[in-house]
Amino acid sequence: MKTVYVGMSGGVDSSVTAALLMQQGYNVVGVYMKNWTKDLPGMPCPWKDDFQDAKRVAVQLGIDFKVYDFQAQYLQKVVDYMIDEYKAGRTPNPDIMCNQEVKFKLFLETALDDGADLIATGHYSRATNGELHVARNQDKDQSYFLYRATEKALKKSLMPIGVFKTKEEVRSLAKKLGLVTAEKKDSQGICFVGKVGIREFLEQYVTSEPGSIINQHGREIGQHDGAIFYTIGQRHGLSVGGGLPYYVIGKNMDKNEVHVTTDLDDKKLWSKQLKLTSLHWINQAPKMDKSYMVRTRYRAPLVEATLKLNKSILTVDIAEEIRAVTPGQSAVFYDGSRVVGGGVVV
């Protein structure tokens, strides 16, 4: 009998994951990854509740339960990365980094050393034969966040939630099994900070100064309180009114300027070509003479693209214009249902 260590976050999905694997005959061990426990002003960290829920489900299922304390590594690999990226004027995706460094590396290695044959997570995605595929539930598909997992890690990973067509099925199964997390609300926001906004989080770690907001004609139309807080395509939070909404089209970190436009067709708001770095391919590198489907943000519709590699930079020509492509964010390629890999927008 194979032993699977299931990452249990205290949510429905990972609860059902553990239950399903038991039914499938695995020896299941539940693991709560303690990644972040820090309270922030006005928003206590929900880790204790989540931990309790994970533990309760483990007890309900009658499986062993462990806690892995990854706080130090999480801080270094995910939080520091995130803060550094923001400081550099980019917009990072901490959850992708969390999957790459913590769930499918640290957790995997720790579990294997601990006696596991495999690990499992509650992701809406499918890991089969070292390949990563989209979830059957197209709406919830989380493969975007997983493109930096390695083939080696995927060979050791199970994602049983990926076969469900709807979230309702997962919930009703949880209900049928009487799991205490059956009705728990989906989590959102940065995985570790909970509902706190990114801005409130950043304010704890960086100092910022007021700067100019410049419109498409080069006119200063207002002041912001730190260019670091803004990202491409953003509309709210500028506090400048009068006529049409303003969208961020760029930043100048040296001058601490935020550039905006009221023109929805502004060239700087749309891209037909991307430059990617930090490339990561899962099975083998994509072919340069073939077209793939790509998305530059979670849940965005897939668009056709062709790739061209020179040195370590991948140039991607897209079939249609994509709005607000943002440096620091990831572009992920698909070949049918299979995730090919991707890279980070320069």
Added chain:
RNA sequence: UGGGGCGUGGCCAAGCGGUAAGGCACCAGUUUUUGGUACUGGCAUUCGGGGGUUCGAAUCCCUCCGCCCCAG
């Protein structure tokens, strides 16, 4: 100082005698395991101040205040 124009919520802006459109911003919520987007809802008992005419005024009259433009 003369001549003209304007002053409506934080911003832009309709209304020009019948009891305050709309947009932006903001706030709340929905969607969402990043950021962002989008969607829904909320948001002026009051129209620069004061007085008057009228059944009734932001809309007419008087006056004061503040802007803007053109003159000389």
